[in-house]
Amino acid sequence: MRILFGAISTLFGAMSTLFGAMSSLFGAVNFSFGAMSSLFGAISTLFGALSTLFGALSTLFGAISTLFGALSTLFGAISTLFGALSTLFGALSTLFGAMSTLFGAISTLFGAMSTLFGAISTLFGALSSLFGAMSSLFGAILITLSHDVTLQL
Structure with a gap:
């Protein structure tokens, strides 16, 4: 019986x-999975x-995009204003x-009228001189005739 109990004890020792x-193996695997869990964490x-x-960054560039969109609208409005x-x-x-x-054209018309009225003025000046000369001539004739008439009387 001792052999039997010795064999059972050896069996249980071997199983232990x-x-x-196996506990060490699964502990090592557990440690590996723990380490991998930490790594992937x-x-x-x-x-x-x-x-x-x-x-x-997306929020920042979205805000910048909105800003430049507003500036584009503003400068578009300013461009439209300057276009108008x-x-x-x-x-x-x-x-x-x-x-x-x-x-x-009106200036040219008045220039032409000035030339025309200058010519008319010159014409009437010449006529005035002519009639002045004729008046002097007839005045001289009249004086001559009146002297003749006085002399004849």
């Missing part, structure tokens, strides 16, 4: 050693931080160009 070895934390960073002012001043330029042509 086997289960101890750290990688997960890294990607979470990168996600937060890129989310913040350009059209207005172009129309005024055309209007004043036409008025310049009109007043140039």
Whole structure:
């Protein structure tokens, strides 16, 4: 019986050693999975931080995009305003160009009328001189005739 109990004791010792070895093996595997869990946890934390960073950058560039969109709208409105002012001043330029042509024509007309009335004035001056000379001539004739008449009497 002692041999039987010795064999059973040896069997249980061997089983204890086997289960101890398996416990060590699964402990090592557990440690490996724990280490891998920590590694992948750290990688997960890294990607979470990168996600937060890129989310913040996305928000920042979204705000910058909105700002430049607003500036684009503002400068578009300013461009439209200056375009309208350009059209207005172009129309005024055309209007004043036409008025310049009109007043140039009126100036030419008055210049021609000045020349015409200058010629008419010269003509009437000549006629005045002619009739003045004729008046002097007939005055002289009249004086001559009146002397003759007085002398004849």
